Structure formats: C-alpha cells, structure tokens
Amino acid sequence: MGYSKTKWLAALAGAAMLALTTAAMAKDITLSFYYPIAVGGPIPKIIDGYVADFEKENPGIKIKAIYAGTYQDTLVKALTAFKSGEPPNIAVLLSTDMFTLIDEDAVAPFDDLLKTDADKAWAKSFYPAFMANSQTGGKIWGIPFQRSTIVMYWNKDAFKAAGLDPDKAPDTWDELVAAGKKLTQRDGANVTQWGIEIPSSGFPYWLFQGLTTANKVLLMNEAGTQTAFDKPGVVAALQFWVDLSKKYGIHPAGTVEWGTTPKDFFEKKTAMMWTTTGNLTNVRKNAPFPFGVAMLPAHEGRGSPTGGGNFYFFKKMSSEERAAAFKFVKWMTTPERAADWGIQTGYVAVRPDAWDTEAMKKYVADFPAAAVARDQLKYAVAELSTHDNQRVTKALNDGIQAALAGTKTPEQAMKDAQAEAVRILKSYQ
Amino acid sequence: MHGLEPKTAAAVAPPPRLRFAAPIHGWLLLLPAAVLLATFTHYPAVATIVDSFYSTPKARRAAIFVGADNYQAMLGDPVFWRALSNNIVYAGCVIPLTIALALAMALWVNGKIAGRPLLRLSFFTPTVLPMIAVANIWLFFYAPGYGLLDQLLGLFGIPSHNWLGDQHTALICLIAVAVWKDAGFFMIFYLAALQQVSPQLAEAAAIEGASRWYFFRRVTFPLLMPTTLFVLVNAVINAFRLIDHIVVMTQGGPDNATALILFYIYEVGFKFWDTAYAATLTVVLLILLALLALGQFLILDRRIHYQ
Numbered sequence: 001m002g003y004s005k006t007k008w009l010a011a012l013a014g015a016a017m018l019a020l021t022t023a024a025m026a027k028d029i030t031l032s033f034y035y036p037i038a039v040g041g042p043i044p045k046i047i048d049g050y051v052a053d054f055e056k057e058n059p060g061i062k063i064k065a066i067y068a069g070t071y072q073d074t075l076v077k078a079l080t081a082f083k084s085g086e087p088p089n090i091a092v093l094l095s096t097d098m099f100t101l102i103d104e105d106a107v108a109p110f111d112d113l114l115k116t117d118a119d120k121a122w123a124k125s126f127y128p129a130f131m132a133n134s135q136t137g138g139k140i141w142g143i144p145f146q147r148s149t150i151v152m153y154w155n156k157d158a159f160k161a162a163g164l165d166p167d168k169a170p171d172t173w174d175e176l177v178a179a180g181k182k183l184t185q186r187d188g189a190n191v192t193q194w195g196i197e198i199p200s201s202g203f204p205y206w207l208f209q210g211l212t213t214a215n216k217v218l219l220m221n222e223a224g225t226q227t228a229f230d231k232p233g234v235v236a237a238l239q240f241w242v243d244l245s246k247k248y249g250i251h252p253a254g255t256v257e258w259g260t261t262p263k264d265f266f267e268k269k270t271a272m273m274w275t276t277t278g279n280l281t282n283v284r285k286n287a288p289f290p291f292g293v294a295m296l297p298a299h300e301g302r303g304s305p306t307g308g309g310n311f312y313f314f315k316k317m318s319s320e321e322r323a324a325a326f327k328f329v330k331w332m333t334t335p336e337r338a339a340d341w342g343i344q345t346g347y348v349a350v351r352p353d354a355w356d357t358e359a360m361k362k363y364v365a366d367f368p369a370a371a372v373a374r375d376q377l378k379y380a381v382a383e384l385s386t387h388d389n390q391r392v393t394k395a396l397n398d399g400i401q402a403a404l405a406g407t408k409t410p411e412q413a414m415k416d417a418q419a420e421a422v423r424i425l426k427s428y429q
Numbered sequence: 430m431h432g433l434e435p436k437t438a439a440a441v442a443p444p445p446r447l448r449f450a451a452p453i454h455g456w457l458l459l460l461p462a463a464v465l466l467a468t469f470t471h472y473p474a475v476a477t478i479v480d481s482f483y484s485t486p487k488a489r490r491a492a493i494f495v496g497a498d499n500y501q502a503m504l505g506d507p508v509f510w511r512a513l514s515n516n517i518v519y520a521g522c523v524i525p526l527t528i529a530l531a532l533a534m535a536l537w538v539n540g541k542i543a544g545r546p547l548l549r550l551s552f553f554t555p556t557v558l559p560m561i562a563v564a565n566i567w568l569f570f571y572a573p574g575y576g577l578l579d580q581l582l583g584l585f586g587i588p589s590h591n592w593l594g595d596q597h598t599a600l601i602c603l604i605a606v607a608v609w610k611d612a613g614f615f616m617i618f619y620l621a622a623l624q625q626v627s628p629q630l631a632e633a634a635a636i637e638g639a640s641r642w643y644f645f646r647r648v649t650f651p652l653l654m655p656t657t658l659f660v661l662v663n664a665v666i667n668a669f670r671l672i673d674h675i676v677v678m679t680q681g682g683p684d685n686a687t688a689l690i691l692f693y694i695y696e697v698g699f700k701f702w703d704t705a706y707a708a709t710l711t712v713v714l715l716i717l718l719a720l721l722a723l724g725q726f727l728i729l730d731r732r733i734h735y736q
Contacts, residue, residue: 076699100702105488189588192574201594202680252573254594255683259565260572269574390700398508401683405596 029324030062034091036074036309037067038146039278039345046344054331061324071309075100078314082106087314090325095133095310096385096393098141099224103387107312109139113326122330125351129306129380136222142310143329144350146341148276149304149373149380150210152297153283156290158183158193158271169272169294173214173240176272176297180250183271195250197270198241199258204400205384205393206305207274210296211237213303213381219396224386225428229396230411230418233300238403238410240299245404254405262286276307277373280346284367293369295376303379308347339363348373386421387428395420474715480708492705499709509710511685512693515600519689520668523607527664528657530612535619536645549620556614564677567606568593571678596686599679603687606674611667615660622656623649654733658725665721669714690714 033051037043044067051063068074071094078091079101087106101107114120123140130144156166162182170176180195198207205219212219217233220226228234244251258275265273266286274296283291296304311329313322331337335353339360342349354360355374364371386392399417402408408416481499486492503509538549555563570577571592579589592602626649634644672692675681681688681696688696691714698707 072700079702103488104702190583191589201682252591252594254591254596256591256594257568257572259568263569263572264574267575388701390696391703394696394700397682398684405594405683407596407684 028060028062029321030064031089031321031325031328032064032066033328034066034068034074034078034088036069036071036092038071038309039276039282039347043067043345046341050332050337054328057331058324058327061327063328079104079106082314085316087316089314089317089321090328091312091314092145092309093142093312095130095142095144095147095306095308096383096389098133098136098310099385099387100389101312102136102141106314107141108315108317108322109141110143110313110326111139113322114140119330122333125353126333127348127350127352127377127380129377129382130350132222132382133306133385134310136224142312143333145309145311145333146345146347147306147308147310147350148278148347149306149376150207150274150296151277151304151372151376152272152274152294153265153279154272154292154294155265155268155287156292158268158289162271166290167292169292170297171294172297173299177244177248177250180244180272181248184250191252193268194252194264194270195248196244196272196274197252197256197261197264198244198274199261200255200401200404201257201259203258203393203397204255204404205396206307208237208241208396208400209305209381209384210274210303211241213305213379214296214299214301216300218381219384220386222382224389225425227386227392227396227418227421227425229399229421230414235411235414238400238414241400242403242406242410246406255401265291277348278308278346280370280373282346284369293372295372295379301379303381304376305383306377306380307383342370346370348377386425388424391424392421395424477708477711477715480705481712483705485703485705495705499706502706503709503713508685508688508693512688512690513713515685515687516669516689519600519604519607520665522601522604523611523668524661524664526604526608527611527615528660530608531615531660532619532653534612534616535623536649538616539620539623552616553613555610555612556617560610560671560673561677563610564606564674567602567674568678571602593679594683596683599683599687603674603678606678607668607671610671610674611664615664618656618660619653622653626652654729658729658733661729662722662725665725666718669718690717 035043035047044065047065047067051065055062066088068077068091074091075093075097078088078093081087082104093101110123114123126134126144130147131140134140134142134144152169154169159166159179162179164179164182170179176196183193183195184191185193198210200207209219212234215233215237217228217231217237219228219234241251245253261270261273261275262279262282264270265283266288268289280293295302311332313325313329317325333350335351335357336359338349338351338354339357341347342354343359343363349355349360355364355371384393384396395417399408399413403410403413480492482494482496483492484490484495484498534552538545538552542548573579573591573594574589576592578592583589590598592598630648631644634648639647669689669691672689672695675687675689675692679687681692690710694707694710694714697703697710
C-alpha cells in the first residue's frame with residue numbers, strides 16, 4: 001500500500017509538471033500549412049524562407065509548412081486529414097476547389113476576421129478577376145496567392161521566316177488563322193511546323209475558356225449551380241478549335257498533350273502555343289530563339305480564364321489559431337511579398353500595388369513579357385468551377401476531346417456535356 | 430471473488446489446458462500474419478462491400494442505406510462500361526504479349542551467346558525503373574514529329590502521327606509501355622526455371638532426333654508450366670492494378686479512350702469524392718479479380734506438371 005501511494009504521488013507530480021510545461025508552450029501557436037507545387041523552380045526553398053522570416057517577425061507563432069505534392073495530391077491529403085479529424089490549419093488549393101471544400105464543410109470564410117478598416121481594405125486589394133473564383137454567396141472563401149492566366153507565346157524567328165512582323169502577335173481569331181496558315185510548313189504529307197498548338201490533355205476546359213471568353217460567353221453562374229455548355233457561343237468556340245485543324249490545317253489533329261507543348265515550341269514544331277503564365281520562366285530559360293508573349297487573340301471580345309491556387313482556412317481552429325493564421329496570410333500577401341513571389345515563380349502578382357514596388361518595376365523593365373498577364377487581367381473571367389466540380393469538369397473535358405478527335409460534332413459534344421452537367425447539378429438546385 | 434474463480438477452475442482441471450496447448454501455440458505463431466491480413470486485406474474488402482450499399486456521406490448528410498442503387502447507377506454509367514471494355518482489351522493484349530516476350534527473351538539469354546550478362550541486364554532494366562519516370566520518358570517517345578517513334582517511322586516515309594492524342598492509338602500506346610515494363614521482370618522467373626531443366630533431356634531428345642520446336646513444345650514448355658501459372662497470375666493482377674502510366678500519359682483521355690477500371694475508381698473516389706460509388710466499382714474489380722484467380726488455379730492447376 002505504501003509503495004503504491006508514493007507511486008501515485010510521483011505520477012501526480014509528473015502530471016503537474018507536464019501541465020505546467022504545456023501551459024508555458026501553449027503561448028506558441030503552431031499552425032500547419034499544406035502547399036502544392038505546380039511549376040518549376042525551388043518552391044520549397046522560397047516558402048521555407050518566407051516562413052522563417054514570418055516566424056522571426058512574429059514570435060509565438062510557428063508555421064509548419066508541408067509540401068504536399070500536386071494540387072490534386074494536396075486536396076486529397078487535406079480532405080482526408082479533415083475527415084479523420086486532424087485537418088491542416090491553412091492550405092493552398094485550387095481556386096476551383098472552393099465549392100468542393102464548402103460542400104464538404106471543410107473550410108471557413110474569411111469575412112468575420114475582417115474587423116478593422118485596414119483588414120477590409122486588404123480584402124479589397126486583390127485583382128477582381130482573381131476574387132471572382134474566391135467568393136460565392138457574398139462570402140470570401142479564398143485569398144489569391146499563386147494565380148495565373150493563359151497567354152500566347154510566339155517564336156519571333158518563325159514569324160520572320162514566314163514574312164510576318166516578328167514583333168506583333170495575331171490579335172484576333174482571323175489574324176491568328178491568317179498567320180497560322182503562313183507559319184504551317186509541310187514536307188509532303190508531313191507537317192514540320194504547326195502554326196499553333198492549344199493543349200487539350202488533362203484539363204482542356206481551361207484552355208477552352210480562352211476561346212469561349214473571346215466569344216463572350218460564360219460557362220457557369222456565380223453560384224456554381226448551372227452550366228451553359230450548349231449555348232451557341234460555346235459550340236461556336238469549340239467549332240473554331242476543331243476548325244483550326246480540320247478546316248485551316250494549322251493545328252495538329254486529336255488531343256495535344258499539355259506536358260509536351262512547351263517542348264514542341266522549343267523544338268520549333270509549333271510557331272505559337274497557348275499555355276500558362278507559370279511557364280514564363282521555363283520558356284525564358286529554354287527557348288533557343290527570341291520569343292514574344294501576347295494576350296490571347298480576341299473575337300467578339302477578349303479574355304482568358306484565371307487559374308491557380310488560393311489560401312483556405314480549414315475549420316476546427318481555435319479563435320487564437322485563426323487570428324494567427326490570418327496574420328500569416330496577410331503577411332504572405334503584402335505588395336512586396338506578392339511581387340517577390342511573382343518574380344521568383346512566374347505567377348501573376350495578385351494585387352495591383354505589387355506592380356508599383358521597386359523590385360517589380362525593375363523586373364518588368366528588364367522583361368516586359370512579365371506584364372502581359374497583368375494587363376490581360378482586366379479581361380479575365382473566373383475559371384470553370386461548380387458544385388461537384390471535378391465531375392462537371394470531366395463532362396466538359398470528355399466533350400471537348402470527343403469533338404477534337406472527330407467522334408462527335410461540337411454541337412453534339414456540348415449537348416451531351418450539358419445534359420451530364422444538368423444531371424450532376426440537379427441536387428444543388 | 431470473481432477474479433478467483435477461473436484460477437481455481439484452471440488449477441482443478443489441468444488436462445483441457447494441456448489439450449489446447451499445442452493448437453494455441455500454432456495460433457499464436459499465426460497471429461502476427463493473421464492480424465496484418467485481417468487489418469489490411471480482409472477488413473477493407475468487407476468494409477468496401479458494406480459501403481457500396483450506402484450513399485456517400487456528405488458534411489451535412491450522413492450515409493444512408495440505399496440498397497442496390499449504386500449498382501444500378503453503375504450499370505447506366507457509360508464511362509464504367511468504357512473503362513471495363515478498355516480494361517478487357519488492355520488485359521487481353523498485355524498478358525499474352527508480356528508472357529510470350531518474357532519467354533522468348535529468357536530462351537534467348539539462356540543460350541550460349543556473346544555478351545549474355547549485358548543482354549540479361551538490358552532486358553531487366555525496365556523493371557527497376559519507376560513507372561512514373563518511365564511514363565514521362567515514353568510521353569516524349571510518342572510525341573508527334575520529333576518523338577522517337579515518329580523519327581523511326583519517318584525513316585520509312587511513314588507520316589507523323591499524334592499517337593496519344595488519337596482515340597484509336599492511345600490505348601495501344603499504353604499497352605506497349607506495360608509490355609515493355611513487365612516482360613523483363615517475368616523473364617527472370619522463366620530464366621530461373623530454364624536453368625532447372627536438366628540438360629540430359631535435351632541430349633536425349635537430340636539422340637531421338639526431335640526438332641528444337643518439338644522439344645520446346647513437348648518438353649521445355651510443359652516443364653515451365655508452374656512458372657507460367659505464377660507469371661500469369663501476376664500478369665493478370667498487374668493488368669488491373671498498374672495505372673501509373675495512365676495518370677502521367679493520358680489521364681484516361683482522349684474522351685475516356687484509355688480509362689481503365691482502377692483509374693476510374695481513383696477518379697471517382699479522390700477527384701469526385703463519391704466514395705460510395707468508388708466502393709461499388711471496387712467491388713466489381715474485386716469480384717473480377719477473384720474469379721480470374723479462381724479460374725486460373727482451378728483450371729490450370731490440374732494441367733500443370735510439378736516436378
């Protein structure tokens with residue numbers, strides 16, 4: 001009996017000590033932060049540098065930055081962790097995952113954190129085009145961080161060789177077709193150089209939005225409950241994409257692989273390509289010829305979808321943790337840091353005042369192509385995002401690929417995609 | 430008081446304890462493996478079957494019992510049928526081609542030829558490379574125009590083709606990658622089996638005047654049957670299990686031309702988050718694989734001559 005009593009006392013003392021240390025440590029708030037990598041470059045080094053600087057300036061807050069793979073991997077990891085009860089506090093995920101995250105009840109909006117005027121001004125400091133994919137139902141669910149748009153790259157040497165002005169990219173669909181015809185070179189039945197390549201593997205809907213936006217049609221409503229895949233403007237945009245190959249013969253037939261398109265461009269297999277601004281640094285390093293970057297050509301109107309990732313706050317955070325997380329996100333999106341992140345990665349700096357910083361001014365003066373994406377933002381629209389997003393997107397992707405492969409007419413393909421989208425979205429009406 | 434009872438009982442009646450001692454010993458030895466199997470194989474399989482009869486739980490809506498609704502939806506899902514037929518074509522090509530190639534390579538490097546170790550190594554190399562890396566390389570082999578395949582065909586004046594972008598060729602391209610990847614691995618098993626075949630048999634056959642083809646057909650191949658069964662089981666499993674190259678090369682496109690069942694399960698489960706429907710598809714895959722394995726063991730096993 002005596003022995004067991006001493007043991008009890010010792011255990012109690014130990015527990016008390018433990019409680020004391022935890023209390024002392026509780027002052028330090030630790031936040032987990034998942035982020036993906038979708039472009040080249042030493043991203044983890046940059047992020048770790050930011051986190052170290054933030055921790056130095058904000059003692060008492062510790063950020064555990066975790067590289068979680070691609071966007072898709074990061075979403076899977078974050079949602080699985082959420083379902084098992086241990087979600088990350090902060091995560092960078094695709095802006096288009098907003099509805100998925102809301103439907104899973106996994107994320108919390110930012111609005112109740114915006115108490116001071118400075119905070120409210122901060123929330124309004126981002127490009128409206130980027131906020132379009134970050135709010136729904138009058139609430140802000142994501143803060144723009146690594147965002148991009150589609151731009152057109154062109155090979156100036158090829159333009160010169162074809163007798164075109166090497167410093168001027170085609171500005172309309174008609175000019176695109178005319179230039180493409182001059183640029184396409186054939187050797188018998190073989191095409192040695194295509195006029196243009198618009199990739200269509202993996203996520204063709206995104207590049208397709210570059211065509212539909214120019215045709216002045218939107219693919220979905222803001223609430224993410226309705227799509228408009230079978231509108232005449234959408235069908236006409238798809239018809240144009242198909243015609244680039246079928247009618248004009250300036251674009252390869254079938255699906256064009258996203259991953260090899262930049263390589264096709266470097267190898268002079270195509271004189272123009274559409275791809276993300278995130279490839280800017282890659283093209284700058286690897287193109288063995290002078291190249292230009294232009295906005296996507298216009299038709300009825302002009303424009304491109306935005307793309308990329310936002311900051312999200314997961315649920316199950318204490319109010320102290322939320323305040324600390326909010327501090328971190330504000331810190332990560334100051335004009336200076338937005339500029340630095342843009343310069344180091346090729347993403348579009350997410351707020352106008354970032355472009356007025358000294359570092360960014362110097363960068364743009366040295367490399368004017370970097371500003372094209374920014375200038376295009378005033379014409380930009382939200383990336384396709386609905387409830388049950390990936391499933392709706394797949395319906396559209398399948399339709400686009402079927403039309404490009406020639407197994408369905410554009411009209412039939414879009415009609416089928418719309419019917420499937422209506423079926424999927426029925427429960428959200 | 431209660432605690433004492435069993436003790437007394439045990440003390441009074443020792444014989445049953447002795448009688449059970451040996452089996453308990455055996456069960457204890459089996460326990461680690463049994464626990465692992467039950468936790469990671471049998472429980473998930475049973476849970477999957479149960480889940481397939483419930484709806485997908487959502488944040489504000491718990492899973493409810495829906496009976497065969499998921500199965501009914503599956504029967505009406507064109508992508509499922511596409512994935513299933515793709516998978517049958519895929520397996521139907523990959524399995525025989527891989528086995529034939531593995532056997533041919535093994536027979537070749539089993540002979541006395543110059544540079545044999547180097548040849549064996551080169552046949553085995555694809556196996557040691559990770560599929561993701563390999564798929565990224567093949568992506569460029571198939572690139573239209575400057576890709577290796579188009580350059581080779583270009584020498585014979587065959588025009589360039591968009592191999593992965595054409596619905597008619599994309600699946601064939603993936604089949605080629607799978608055959609290339611697995612044949613070397615299975616060759617090793619055939620090679621090991623061939624080394625076991627006694628040279629006396631070949632000598633005897635030569636004396637009898639049997640042709641090399643006859644000897645292969647009537648002696649070598651039957652002796653290799655146990656290996657063939659093993660390889661066949663593995664090839665079947667791989668044909669339904671290995672989808673890394675699809676993720677890298679086509680993501681199931683163009684228009685589901687290269688969607689295989691497991692890839693579709695992944696899409697439904699982790700992209701659409703429709704876990705109940707993913708469970709339903711998994712049950713179908715499970716049944717399919719179980720039937721195939723059962724058939725192989727029941728039918729082929731009888732015809733196999735074990736030494």
